[in-house]
Amino acid sequence: MNTLSYKTKYLNNATAQKEWVVVDASNQIVGRLASKVAYLLRGKHLPSFTPHVDMGCNVIIINADKVRFTGKKFTEKQYIRYTGYPGGQRFSTPEFWMKKRPTEILKLAIHGMLPKNRLGRKLNTNVFIYSGPEHPHQAQNPKLIDINTIKA
Secondary structure, eight states: OOSOOOOOOOOOTTTOOOOEEEEEOTTOBHHHHHHHHHHHHHTTTSTTOOTTSOOSOEEEEEOGGGOBOSTTHHHHOOEEEEOSSTTOEEEEOHHHHHHHOTHHHHHHHHHHTSOSSHHHHHHHTTEEEOSSSOOSOGGGOOEEEOGGGOOO
């Protein structure tokens, strides 16, 4: 056989090179920030992207309390949850969550943009969200990236 054979190289968990990155969320729009973070978590920015492997970055988000919504979403958007009991449907707004737990808004938005399977649940453990500018992951030597330069 005189033809060239090019084989696709797939990574696995043992050969994936994961890195730590810090994203500053101050004055970022929630949905756009979440889509770019999900893009980093999946590893789609890498040339060796493998869809069934956790090969993306570990993402640290700081200043999560300074994110913003466009339009009237801050007061009119509703998050719905169900307690499991009859009549147990509960509604809340981003305004309520920003007072109580500002990191939950980003956590929900990022979770909604990841796959709904075992891989998505594993990728959820690779994002760390903090309200202030400090984080306890200095030992991993994360690099600060500008999220606006990522084309997701």
